[in-house]
Amino acid sequence: MRIDGYAPIEEYAAIGDGRTAALVARDGAIDWLCIPDMDSSAVFAALLDARRGGSFTLAPVSEFESERRYRDGSNILETTFTTSAGRVKIVDGMTLAGTDRLAPLREVVRIVEALEGTVPLRWRIEPRLDYARRPSKLERRGDRLLAQLGGKALAISAWGLPGWREEDDAVGGELDLAPGETATFSLAAADGEPVVLPGRRDSEQRVEQTDAFWREWSGKASYDGPWRDAVLRSALMLKLLVFAPTGAIAAAPTASLPEEIGGVRNWDYRFSWLRDSSFLLDAFASLGIEDEGHAFFWWFMHASRLTRPRLQVLYSLDGGAATDEHELDHFEGYRSSRPVRVGNAAGEQVQLDVYGAVLDAIWTHVRNHGDLGGDTGRSVAKIADYVTEHWRDTDSGIWEVRNDPTHFAQSKAMCWVALDRAIRLADAGIIPDRSEQWRASADEIRRFIDERCWDDERHSYVRATDLRELDAGLLTLPIMDFDGGPRLALTVDAVRRELADGPLVHRYRGDDGVEGGEGAFLTCSFWLADALARTGRVPEAIELMDELAGFANDVGLYAEELDPETGAFLGNFPQGLVHLALVNAAVSIAAAERAR
Amino acid sequence: MSLVGALAGGFVGTVVLTTGLRLAQELGLTRMDIPLLLGTIFSQDRSRAKLIGYALHFFNGLIFSLLYAGVFFAVGQAGWLFGAVLGLVHAAFAGGALVNVLLPALHPHMGTPWSDARESPILEPAGFMLRNYGRYTALATTVAHLAYGAIVGGFAAGL
Numbered sequence: 001m002r003i004d005g006y007a008p009i010e011e012y013a014a015i016g017d018g019r020t021a022a023l024v025a026r027d028g029a030i031d032w033l034c035i036p037d038m039d040s041s042a043v044f045a046a047l048l049d050a051r052r053g054g055s056f057t058l059a060p061v062s063e064f065e066s067e068r069r070y071r072d073g074s075n076i077l078e079t080t081f082t083t084s085a086g087r088v089k090i091v092d093g094m095t096l097a098g099t100d101r102l103a104p105l106r107e108v109v110r111i112v113e114a115l116e117g118t119v120p121l122r123w124r125i126e127p128r129l130d131y132a133r134r135p136s137k138l139e140r141r142g143d144r145l146l147a148q149l150g151g152k153a154l155a156i157s158a159w160g161l162p163g164w165r166e167e168d169d170a171v172g173g174e175l176d177l178a179p180g181e182t183a184t185f186s187l188a189a190a191d192g193e194p195v196v197l198p199g200r201r202d203s204e205q206r207v208e209q210t211d212a213f214w215r216e217w218s219g220k221a222s223y224d225g226p227w228r229d230a231v232l233r234s235a236l237m238l239k240l241l242v243f244a245p246t247g248a249i250a251a252a253p254t255a256s257l258p259e260e261i262g263g264v265r266n267w268d269y270r271f272s273w274l275r276d277s278s279f280l281l282d283a284f285a286s287l288g289i290e291d292e293g294h295a296f297f298w299w300f301m302h303a304s305r306l307t308r309p310r311l312q313v314l315y316s317l318d319g320g321a322a323t324d325e326h327e328l329d330h331f332e333g334y335r336s337s338r339p340v341r342v343g344n345a346a347g348e349q350v351q352l353d354v355y356g357a358v359l360d361a362i363w364t365h366v367r368n369h370g371d372l373g374g375d376t377g378r379s380v381a382k383i384a385d386y387v388t389e390h391w392r393d394t395d396s397g398i399w400e401v402r403n404d405p406t407h408f409a410q411s412k413a414m415c416w417v418a419l420d421r422a423i424r425l426a427d428a429g430i431i432p433d434r435s436e437q438w439r440a441s442a443d444e445i446r447r448f449i450d451e452r453c454w455d456d457e458r459h460s461y462v463r464a465t466d467l468r469e470l471d472a473g474l475l476t477l478p479i480m481d482f483d484g485g486p487r488l489a490l491t492v493d494a495v496r497r498e499l500a501d502g503p504l505v506h507r508y509r510g511d512d513g514v515e516g517g518e519g520a521f522l523t524c525s526f527w528l529a530d531a532l533a534r535t536g537r538v539p540e541a542i543e544l545m546d547e548l549a550g551f552a553n554d555v556g557l558y559a560e561e562l563d564p565e566t567g568a569f570l571g572n573f574p575q576g577l578v579h580l581a582l583v584n585a586a587v588s589i590a591a592a593e594r595a596r
Numbered sequence: 597m598s599l600v601g602a603l604a605g606g607f608v609g610t611v612v613l614t615t616g617l618r619l620a621q622e623l624g625l626t627r628m629d630i631p632l633l634l635g636t637i638f639s640q641d642r643s644r645a646k647l648i649g650y651a652l653h654f655f656n657g658l659i660f661s662l663l664y665a666g667v668f669f670a671v672g673q674a675g676w677l678f679g680a681v682l683g684l685v686h687a688a689f690a691g692g693a694l695v696n697v698l699l700p701a702l703h704p705h706m707g708t709p710w711s712d713a714r715e716s717p718i719l720e721p722a723g724f725m726l727r728n729y730g731r732y733t734a735l736a737t738t739v740a741h742l743a744y745g746a747i748v749g750g751f752a753a754g755l
Contacts, residue, residue, distance in 0.1 A: 097642075099640075099641040099642075099643070099644075100640060100641070101640050101717065102636060102640040102642075102705050102716075102717045102719070103717060104717075141707075141720060141721070141728070142707070146720070148627070148730065150624030150625075150730075151621055151622075151623070151624035151625065151626065151627055151730065152624070153627060153720075155720070190627060190720075191627075192621035192622065192624075192626075192627055192629065193621075193627050193629040193632050194627055194628075194629060194632070194633065194719045194720040194722070194728075194729060195627075195719075195720040196717050196718070196719055196720070197707060197717065197718050197719070197720055198717045199716055199717055202716070202717050
């Protein structure tokens with residue numbers, strides 16, 4: 001049920017082609033699509049402005065119920081509408097082009113199949129190129145329609161329809177299909193080139209070829225442990241977030257979905273965070289999926305080349321360092337959640353934990369693939385040197401707070417992780433050996449954490465030297481093998497005690513420099529399950545995972561956050577970090593169970 | 597006047613024309629992509645088509661410089677201004693007939709008023725003066741061809 005024209009976030013599913021992605025609502029509307037790439041401007045952005053943003057609606061005229069599923073092992077979506085008149089199915093996919101046949105640069109295909117009875121459907125396409133900043137008029141091209149603005153174009157083709165009604169900037173109509181009949185829509189996008197106008201058979205065949213690709217890809221995943229369906233769906237979703245031309249992984253395909261309805265915590269996640277690197281390489285390695293982990297490793301080694309040994313927090317999907325943030329003032333925002341931001345100012349922050357994530361990822365890569373090569377090895381050693389020089393600096397921490405930088409415990413611990421992995425790499429002869437100075441700094445960091453970030457009353461590490469409160473980011477300490485001894489388990493318990501509402505965990509309770517509140521952070525819940533398993537509480541971890549599995553939406557996807565009171569999704573969707581945490585938690589629990 | 601100069605101008609002019617049109621594409625002024633249009637005559641694989649298209653485009657640039665040289669020799673004069681005038685004619689011919697009428701006639705995957713993509717995918721037709729590829733396409737191609745003509749004319753006169 002929509003509120004003010006907005007579908008609940010949990011009612012969306014994502015389709016994509018490894019370059020961009022679209023969100024399809026349970027009521028059949030495509031409310032989000034950026035072309036040509038995930039981080040380009042949107043042609044459908046009803047997600048952020050239900051009236052002005054543009055969408056492709058397709059649904060029964062009369063009251064209906066809908067059921068959805070992804071095809072097994074695939075990112076092709078099937079939505080079945082049931083009405084009193086019968087049933088009709090919509091197959092949605094973004095097609096992958098082969099090299100043997102000319103195909104659109106990007107293509108969304110929707111195939112309508114009548115299953116039972118005759119269900120009258122209504123459809124309407126409102127393309128709004130460039131975030132609807134300027135009008136997108138429709139022009140006729142033979143029996144197609146085309147919207148173009150600047151160098152971008154979207155061609156609308158449809159087959160099996162009785163006709164359509166054209167307006168200046170929209171097209172729509174009705175269709176009644178008898179059982180066994182089908183109708184097909186193709187939205188073909190171009191950027192800086194003529195549009196390739198597909199034939200019906202081509203588009204339909206490409207959907208099946210794309211489905212076969214997804215099934216073949218997911219068939220490579222070797223995971224056979226608990227929560228297998230959730231893990232495989234997560235793997236498929238992560239693959240959807242991988243930007244194929246470079247190997248970067250987007251944190252999410254959306255921008256400015258709010259962490260609080262009506263609030264200001266609306267961020268653009270269509271960037272690649274280096275922080276995700278170690279989680280990603282771990283997850284893909286655990287699943288036996290090598291190519292994507294390998295590609296991501298080399299993406300971030302190339303992306304960080306201009307700034308190394310200093311590492312930026314996030315990079316654009318093509319590896320660029322510019323992440324300038326600005327606001328789309330003409331959009332009202334999801335359920336009036338303003339401002340609508342595109343770009344991300346966190347790219348300019350100092351976040352020291354990134355160094356630990358990257359060095360851990362390099363260590364994971366080396367364990368799976370061997371040598372790095374001399375030049376890369378020397379660069380990695382310089383990153384470790386940089387950590388020895390800068391770990392005493394203040395930073396904005398893993399949660400990218402926008403108040404004054406401080407000494408976050410998790411950041412310091414990740415600096416320790418960075419040096420620990422550098423020492424391991426040096427011991428293995430992979431990078432130049434300066435382990436004596438790295439070890440000295442690591443010992444100093446550990447003393448700093450134990451003396452200044454431990455709270456005797458709470459029996460826990462705390463958020464920062466000057467913030468004596470809990471921080472769910474500390475759950476990463478056992479996950480990253482920080483040498484905290486028995487204090488790790490005590491910290492996990494304290495986080496659970498102070499930050500968890502049942503299975504749902506908040507990041508922190510204190511101030512972060514941004515007004516308003518937020519929901520429970522689902523990644524932290526999966527980290528808690530992971531940390532419980534790693535600190536010897538496997539039955540509790542299993543119980544928690546079982547509960548968390550129930551929070552996925554009907555097609556197995558998670559948003560960044562969840563409202564503990566209503567169960568509604570909040571924040572960008574689907575979020576890669578949650579799915580990474582899910583995979584890694586499942587793998588950790590399976591390993592801990594085997595070890596018992 | 598020199599034939600070798602015209603050929604050298606053809607090479608440099610094609611580099612300038614191609615780079616100028618690429619810049620116009622990046623700036624969102626046009627969706628005109630000559631290498632893709634030419635290359636897809638021979639291959640449906642986009643990467644291969646672009647490679648073939650660029651090679652063909654440079655070859656065409658040299659051939660056109662010889663045609664320009666023929667005109668220069670016929671009238672007994674060359675220079676950047678005369679070259680630019682020929683470039684203007686060239687642009688009008690490209691937009692009015694070459695890409696709009698002749699290319700679709702021999703291109704197996706390019707749309708024409710008498711064919712549609714019922715069975716095979718087609719490239720969007722260019723339209724008169726290439727207007728289908730964006731409203732600034734005619735301007736961008738005209739400026740690019742003016743530059744090409746001026747360079748060919750200048751090189752032919754100077755060497």
